[in-house]
Amino acid sequence: MKKDLLSISDLTREDIYLILDTAEAMREVGERPIKKVPTLRGKTIVNLFYEPSTRTRTSFEIAEKRLSADTLNIAVATSSVLKGETLVDTALNIEAMAPDMIVLRHASSGAGHLLSRICKSRIINAGDGMHEHPTQALLDAFTIREHKKRLDGLKVAIVGDLLHSRVLRSNALLLTTLGADVWVSGPATLVPIGIERLGVRATTSVDVAIDGADVVMMLRIQHERMQGAFFPSVREYFQTFGMTRERLARAKADVIIMHPGPMNRGVEIASDVADGPYSVILEQVANGVAVRMAVLYLLAGEPEEALN
Amino acid sequence: MSVLMDADRIGRTLTRIAHEILERNRGVDELALVGIRTRGVPFAKRLARAIRDINGHEVPTGSLDITLYRDDLMRHAVGPQPVIRRTEIPFSIDDRRILLVDDVLYTGRTIRAALDALIDFGRPKAIQLVVLVDRGHRELPIKADYVGKNVPTSLSQSVQVHLTETDGRDEVEIRES
Numbered sequence: 001m002k003k004d005l006l007s008i009s010d011l012t013r014e015d016i017y018l019i020l021d022t023a024e025a026m027r028e029v030g031e032r033p034i035k036k037v038p039t040l041r042g043k044t045i046v047n048l049f050y051e052p053s054t055r056t057r058t059s060f061e062i063a064e065k066r067l068s069a070d071t072l073n074i075a076v077a078t079s080s081v082l083k084g085e086t087l088v089d090t091a092l093n094i095e096a097m098a099p100d101m102i103v104l105r106h107a108s109s110g111a112g113h114l115l116s117r118i119c120k121s122r123i124i125n126a127g128d129g130m131h132e133h134p135t136q137a138l139l140d141a142f143t144i145r146e147h148k149k150r151l152d153g154l155k156v157a158i159v160g161d162l163l164h165s166r167v168l169r170s171n172a173l174l175l176t177t178l179g180a181d182v183w184v185s186g187p188a189t190l191v192p193i194g195i196e197r198l199g200v201r202a203t204t205s206v207d208v209a210i211d212g213a214d215v216v217m218m219l220r221i222q223h224e225r226m227q228g229a230f231f232p233s234v235r236e237y238f239q240t241f242g243m244t245r246e247r248l249a250r251a252k253a254d255v256i257i258m259h260p261g262p263m264n265r266g267v268e269i270a271s272d273v274a275d276g277p278y279s280v281i282l283e284q285v286a287n288g289v290a291v292r293m294a295v296l297y298l299l300a301g302e303p304e305e306a307l308n
Numbered sequence: 309m310s311v312l313m314d315a316d317r318i319g320r321t322l323t324r325i326a327h328e329i330l331e332r333n334r335g336v337d338e339l340a341l342v343g344i345r346t347r348g349v350p351f352a353k354r355l356a357r358a359i360r361d362i363n364g365h366e367v368p369t370g371s372l373d374i375t376l377y378r379d380d381l382m383r384h385a386v387g388p389q390p391v392i393r394r395t396e397i398p399f400s401i402d403d404r405r406i407l408l409v410d411d412v413l414y415t416g417r418t419i420r421a422a423l424d425a426l427i428d429f430g431r432p433k434a435i436q437l438v439v440l441v442d443r444g445h446r447e448l449p450i451k452a453d454y455v456g457k458n459v460p461t462s463l464s465q466s467v468q469v470h471l472t473e474t475d476g477r478d479e480v481e482i483r484e485s
Contacts, residue, residue, distance in 0.1 A: 001388065018391070021391070022391070022392050024394060025373060025392040025393055025394050025395070026392070028394055028395050028396070029376070032428060032429060033428075033429065033430060034428040034429075036428070037376040037377065037425075037428070038376070038377060038424070039376040039377075039381060040382075042382070043382070067376075297376075297389060297392070298388075298389050300381075300382060300389065301388060301389050
C-alpha cells in the first residue's frame, strides 16, 4: 500500500481484497465483550473535518479507539480556521505536533493531495469535495461482497446526483477494478461529461439502469453543492429518479439497496424502500467501522519481524 | 535438513498429550481448546478428536489470531503489515480451563500475545499451554504444560511443522536457515 489513501486509484486489486479480508477480521473485534485491541497503541491520529459529518467522523473515531490509537478531533467550527488560517498552515501546525495520521474531510477536491505533499503524516481522505471518498467505496464493496459473496460480474446501478458525488467516483473506480458491471443514471444536468471514462455505462433512464441489477446504490441530492437549477422540483425528481417499490421490481429479486447517507427521504428514496427488507443501509454504517479499522491498520504499515 | 517427527510419531504424540490432558483435568466439562493461527488450529482440532476418541466427550474448540497483539508490529517502517485472519471463539471462556495450543514454542512472544488476547474475551479459570515442539530460547518467562517433543536447537536453525490440513503432509523438520 502507498503512504496515503487519497483515491481508490492508489489501490491495486490485491490491496482492495487485502483491505476487505482484513476488515472481516476487524469486525470480530467489535463483537467481543472488550471491543478494543492494542494494535495502534501510541499512535496519534488527527481527524480534521472541514465539512459537517456524523457518520464518517464517528466511524473513524470508533475505529481508531478500537485499535487503541490516541485520537483528536478538529472541527472547523471551533478552530483557528475561523480566524482565517489556511488549510496548509493548519496542516503544518498539526504536523509540528507529530501525529502519525491525519484523516481529512474537506469541501475542495484534491485537499488530501495537497496535504500529502507537505505532510509526513499519513493522510486518509475522508471525502474531498466532488472528488473521492475511498473508505465509503470500500465499505460499500465489503457490504456487497457479504451479501453476494463476490463482486465480479455483478450489475450495480448507481442512481442520483452523479455530478457532485465523490461516493460515485470512488465506487465506480473500485467496482470496475473488481470486475462489476456498473450502470449510472441521473438527470442529464447531473451527469458529468466524460463519465464513461470511469468505466461505467450511463443512461438517463433509471429503469434501464436498474433492470436486472444485483445492487442499487442511491446517491444523495446534495443541495449544499447545488448553485444552479438542475431539475425543476424535488417532487419531479422523485417521480423520475426516486427509488420506489414499484420501480425496484425491475431489479433482481434479491437486490440490495444501498445509500451512503444522509438520506433525503421522499427525494431520492421512498421511506418504505429505505426501511424495507432489501435495504442494507444500516449494515453499511456498521461495516464502516471494520473497514476503517482495516485501512488504519494497513496504513500504519510496518514490520515483518518474525515472532515465532 | 532433518526430520524430527514423522506422521506416525506426530499421531502417537497427539494421543499421548490427549491422555495427559485428561489425567491433569478432572471434569472435562470445563475444558475448551483454543488453537493459535495458523498451525495451532488444526492441532487443537485433532486434540479435540483424540479426546473424543478416548472418552466420547466433545471439547469446544476455537481459533485465535494474535496479530493485533504482537509486540513487534509498529517497530520499523518497512514492509507490509502482517495479514490478519479471523479469531473464532464460539463459546464463553469465563470460568473454563482453556488449553491454548500452538505448534512451536520458541521465544514465548506469541504466547504472551495470545494470553493478552484471551483475557480480552473473559476470565478463564485457568489457561494451560500445549505445544507440539519446544525448541527453547525463551525471551519471556513462559513454560508449556504439555510438550510433544523437546528439541535443543541453535538460533541459526528453524523448526518447521507441517500438518496435512495446512501443508499436505504431517512432518516436523529442522533446518539450517
